[in-house]
Amino acid sequence: MNETEPRLDRARVRSQRETHPGFFWLTLELPLDYPDILPGQYLNLRTGSLLDPLFRRPFGVVEFRREPKASVVELYYGVVGPGTARMATWREGDWADCLGPLGRSYQIVSDRPALLVAGGRGAAPLIYLNRLMREQKLRSVRFAFGARSKGMLFGLDRIEESALFIATEDGSAGYRGTIVEGLKNRPEWLRDTPVIYACGPERFLAATAALAADHDLDCQVSLEAVYGCGLGLCRGCAVPLRGESRYLMQCIEGPVLDASRVDWERMHA
Numbered sequence: 001m002n003e004t005e006p007r008l009d010r011a012r013v014r015s016q017r018e019t020h021p022g023f024f025w026l027t028l029e030l031p032l033d034y035p036d037i038l039p040g041q042y043l044n045l046r047t048g049s050l051l052d053p054l055f056r057r058p059f060g061v062v063e064f065r066r067e068p069k070a071s072v073v074e075l076y077y078g079v080v081g082p083g084t085a086r087m088a089t090w091r092e093g094d095w096a097d098c099l100g101p102l103g104r105s106y107q108i109v110s111d112r113p114a115l116l117v118a119g120g121r122g123a124a125p126l127i128y129l130n131r132l133m134r135e136q137k138l139r140s141v142r143f144a145f146g147a148r149s150k151g152m153l154f155g156l157d158r159i160e161e162s163a164l165f166i167a168t169e170d171g172s173a174g175y176r177g178t179i180v181e182g183l184k185n186r187p188e189w190l191r192d193t194p195v196i197y198a199c200g201p202e203r204f205l206a207a208t209a210a211l212a213a214d215h216d217l218d219c220q221v222s223l224e225a226v227y228g229c230g231l232g233l234c235r236g237c238a239v240p241l242r243g244e245s246r247y248l249m250q251c252i253e254g255p256v257l258d259a260s261r262v263d264w265e266r267m268h269a
Contacts, residue, residue: 003038003041003101003104003105004035004036004101005035006035006099006100006101006102007034007035007099007100008097008098008099009030009031009034009098010095010096010097010098011028011029011030011043011045011073011095011096011097011098012028012029012030012093012094012095012096013026013027013028013029013090013091013092013093013094013095013096014027014028014029014072014092015027015092016088016090016091016092018088019076019151019154020151020152020154021151022078022079023076023077023078023079023121023152023154024076024077024078024079024087024088025062025074025075025076025154026074026075026076026077026087026090027072027073027074027075028072028073028074028075028096028098029070029071029072029073030070030071030072030073030098031070031071032066032069032070032071033071034071035101036064036101037061037064037073037100037101038101038105038106039061039105039106039125039126039128039129039132040060040103040104040105040106040125040129040199040222040255040256041060041061041100041101041102041103041104041105041125042058042059042060042061042100042101042102042103042255043058043059043061043073043075043098043099043100043101043102044056044057044058044059044098044099044100044102045057045058045059045087045096045097045098045099046096046097046098047083047084047086047087047096048082048083048086056097056099057083057084057087058102058225058251058255059075059077059124060075060076060122060124060125060199060222060255061073061074061075061101061124061125061128062074062075062076062124062125062127062128062155063127063128063131064128075124076121076123076124076154076155077121078121102251102252103250103251103252103254103255103256104253104254104255104256104257105256106125106129106197106220106222106256107220107256108129108132108133108136108138109195109218110136110138112193112194112195112218113138113139113140113141113142113192113193113194113195114133114138114140114141114142114194114195114197115142115144115189115190115194115195115196115197116129116130116141116142116143116144116196116197116198117144117146117179117180117183117196117197117198117199117200117208118143118144118145118146118179118198118199118200119146119147119178119179119198119199119200119201119204119205119208120146120147120148120152120200120201120204121154121200122198122199122200122201122204122222122224123145123147123153123154123155123199124154124155124199125199125222126143126197126198126199127154127155127158127159129197130143130158130159131158134160140192140194141160141163142163142164142165142189142194143159143160143163143164143165144164144165144167144179144182144183144189145159145164145165145166145167145179146166146167146168146169146178146179146180146182146200146204147167147168147169148168148169148170149168149169149170149172149173150168150172150173151172153166153168153173165179165182165183165186165189166179167179167181167182178204178207180204180207180208180211183211184211190211190215190217193216193217194217195217195218195219195220196208196211196212196217196218196219196220196259197219197220198219198220198221198222198259199221199222199224200224201224202223202224202267205221205223205259206264206267208221208259209221209259209260209262209264210264212259213259213260218258219258219259219260220256220257220258220259221256221257221259221262222254222255222256223237223239223250223254223255223256223257223262224255225237225250225251225255235247235249237249237250237251237254238250239254239257239262239267240262240263240266240267241261241262241263242260242261242262242263248261
């Protein structure tokens with residue numbers, strides 16, 4: 001997968017729908033010649049005026065495709081502050097200032113089975129990755145999806161049911177508990193040395209990385225943070241590295257990293 005230089009564009013809102021209270025599925029139209037966006041890369045959107053909010057907000061991509069007259073991007077997000085609250089008011093025909101694509105993508109290991117592990121909103125880039133993997137006809141692609149409740153399992157219709165394992169913390173669908181706990185009770189999904197591709201909250205990723213280490217599995221994680229600049233300048237997304245004194249800037253050297261490089265204990269400090 002080849003990553004391209006980011007550029008600044010205006011994106012037109014095609015549609016927006018609330019899928020669960022406070023969670024939205026947003027579809028944007030960008031110019032037809034927009035660079036390819038890869039799973040794990042993100043777009044930095046301005047959600048208000050130039051000064052309020054001051055910083056852009058990063059969003060992973062659920063889908064990217066080209067149509068005859070536009071490039072189409074789908075995003076999935078939750079309302080967590082004033083910026084995303086403003087986004088929730090966007091309607092068809094509104095315009096958004098968009099910088100991207102940004103960051104490093106997942107690197108598909110084509111000769112190994114794939115295990116995609118999603119926590120909540122972290123399903124977004126993995127749904128896109130799942131589609132590309134199936135188009136490339138990887139020999140095994142499985143999707144483990146955990147959320148707090150059934151209503152927060154976004155995009156299930158895009159995942160092959162026979163290759164899907166669900167966990168909800170309230171027990172409203174699938175295994176009752178976290179998806180990492182569920183995988184510990186489904187050891188057959190960890191056989192044949194699959195590569196784990198994960199996205200979700202920080203503590204979820206730390207638990208996924210520990211699971212991968214326990215089974216000697218390669219694991220790529222997409223970290224979540226608010227990237228103030230998206231260019232590595234503000235240093236608001238520094239990641240401590242195992243055995244290294246320097247910090248890595250998620251926004252340009254991530255968000256996708258080898259999980260074994262991250263010092264998870266210092267991440268929580």
